[in-house]
Amino acid sequence: MKIAIAGAGAMGGRFGSMLAKNGEDVVLIDQWEDNVKAINQHGLKIETDTGTEMYPMRAYLPQEIDEKMDLIIFFTKTLQLERMIQAIKQVIQPDTQVLCLLNGLGNIETMEKYFDRECIFMGVTMWTAGMKGPGYIHLSGDGSIKIQNIGASGEKKAQNLCDVLSQAGLKASYSPDIMESIWWKAAINGCLNAPCTILDCDIQALGSTPQINPMLTAILGEFQAVAKSQGISLDVDQIMSDLAKTFDPSQAGKHFPSMHQDLIQHHRLTEIDYMNGYVSRIGKEKGIDTPVNTFITELVHNKEYLLKAQ
Amino acid sequence: MKIAIAGAGAMGGRFGSMLAKNGEDVVLIDQWEDNVKAINQHGLKIETDTGTEMYPMRAYLPQEIDEKMDLIIFFTKTLQLERMIQAIKQVIQPDTQVLCLLNGLGNIETMEKYFDRECIFMGVTMWTAGMKGPGYIHLSGDGSIKIQNIGASGEKKAQNLCDVLSQAGLKASYSPDIMESIWWKAAINGCLNAPCTILDCDIQALGSTPQINPMLTAILGEFQAVAKSQGISLDVDQIMSDLAKTFDPSQAGKHFPSMHQDLIQHHRLTEIDYMNGYVSRIGKEKGIDTPVNTFITELVHNKEYLLKAQ
Secondary structure: OEEEEEOOOHHHHHHHHHHHHOOOEEEEEOOOHHHHHHHHHHOEEEEEOOEEEEEOOEEEOHHHOOOOOOEEEEOOOHHHHHHHHHHOHHHOOOOOEEEEOOOOOOHHHHHHHHOOHHHEEEEEEOOOOEEEEOOEEEOOOOOOEEEEEOOHHHHHHHHHHHHHHHHOOOOEEEOOOHHHHHHHHHHHHHHHHHHHHHHOOOHHHHHHOOOHHHHHHHHHHHHHHHHHHOOOOOOHHHHHHHHHHHHOHHHHOOOOOHHHHHHHHOOOOOOHHHOHHHHHHHHHHHOOOOHHHHHHHHHHHHHHHHOOOO | OEEEEEOOOHHHHHHHHHHHHOOOEEEEEOOOHHHHHHHHHHOEEEEEOOEEEEEOOEEEOHHHOOOOOOEEEEOOOHHHHHHHHHHOHHHOOOOOEEEEOOOOOOHHHHHHHHOOHHHEEEEEEOOOOEEEEOOEEEOOOOOOEEEEEOOHHHHHHHHHHHHHHHHOOOOEEEOOOHHHHHHHHHHHHHHHHHHHHHHOOOHHHHHHOOOHHHHHHHHHHHHHHHHHHOOOOOOHHHHHHHHHHHHOHHHHOOOOOHHHHHHHHOOOOOOHHHOHHHHHHHHHHHOOOOHHHHHHHHHHHHHHHHOOOO
């Protein structure tokens, strides 16, 4: 199968290399020149807990590649998804399947603008990976993937897609309610990312603050109301219980969520509009009150401005 | 007139010295030992734009003084008001008048717990002053005071009080709607203090952020609703216009509000419960939605916890 990984950061590198090792014809596509150059010169440097290898792979800048793909797996930043789709139009055929595994809300709307619904697959992944430098990733831990087709007739294709990924060790399974999983993950992220960013603390410290529960309950109540308006059911009690596990010092460690890394540590623009900001936007469209997520979104955008984030 | 200034920081020093220079019998009371000691040893060091003087004044720790007062003017931190009242019980007679000029909401409830309503006067002051060290204050700029009695029969006493203050140059005038002025000032502070603290920026920078207006509108809408439940009318458009002046670079300068100084710069507990937190608390009591001020209050308390504020 001819597979493009669009966005060859840590997760793209993990998926790309695992699929390639299983015999798929994989190319990596990335906007980051140093990354592309390093991979082409030395292979992808893959560090695991047991050792390091240089795994030969082909990598391209978006404008450099012109081969038609059977499958494109998107692993860009959410903010860059649309630009990436536009930049690799030339590799897309009418029956090219596209799988979006990005965190965040609203990606499906972006995908629908460019692809036939029958070819779109949305997914949630529990795999993790870290970027250590250009062409250099670190892999540890276990994971799994849930996938669902968006078009009605694509279920069989989704099952095939799961097979391709699972044969490469990626443990993919079909989910009949992927939007609930996407919202679940977005709600978790909406409770961790912006609060840690605004308070400038790691997840464990956030979980230790005295007034964390009413804060999270307020955030989640609005997520739930907006999700409901899209026909999606969110179990707030379950999410609170999942968050409590995340805050457990024996589980969470001293980890800063990605938004903190982006904004506070690197002064990069955040994905707030695809988390709390999406809830705020849809809330406004549907006449649902979302004052807390709106306020959070404004705070984060103002902090972006103050830190001259780009 | 025998006057005690309870809380002899910058503002207490300003009021106390101006009243003493006009012939009133003034004592300063403060919890800060170094301050009391410095004033007693060298006088109050008063710096103005035209020079510096050492003005002799009597200063006491609360437990050290036992003279009955005609008037007590409170200039503690809001957080310390109740403790100060309790600590100077011995100087209070049944007809001692008490004037509270502190910023913040809820002080009137504290005053009513300890004093007869006929003796309580609430005020708002536009004077400013800066503390430069123990027994050392800086005075600049012009100001004025508005005062109102709380008890029905105290209006004449309030007028007398205004005369005493005005004769000392403090420009006091009677206001028939002091609670509106107190709410107006609290609303201004509720829009500046916590947002600058949460975003770690000065007032001018806050005013320059792109999403400041919806943030402030959300905060003020809740202030207005809760004020209305107490029979007080807040003009949100007027306050937005007053805030816009504060943000004007030619007016505001690069000034950090007191809450930022307290929490971010000195890791001290904040007065949030007497600003946005008061709106949140009364909102809960009266069944008025105040999600934004509640969230702000929780954020600030969590930041206090993270910074180990005391």
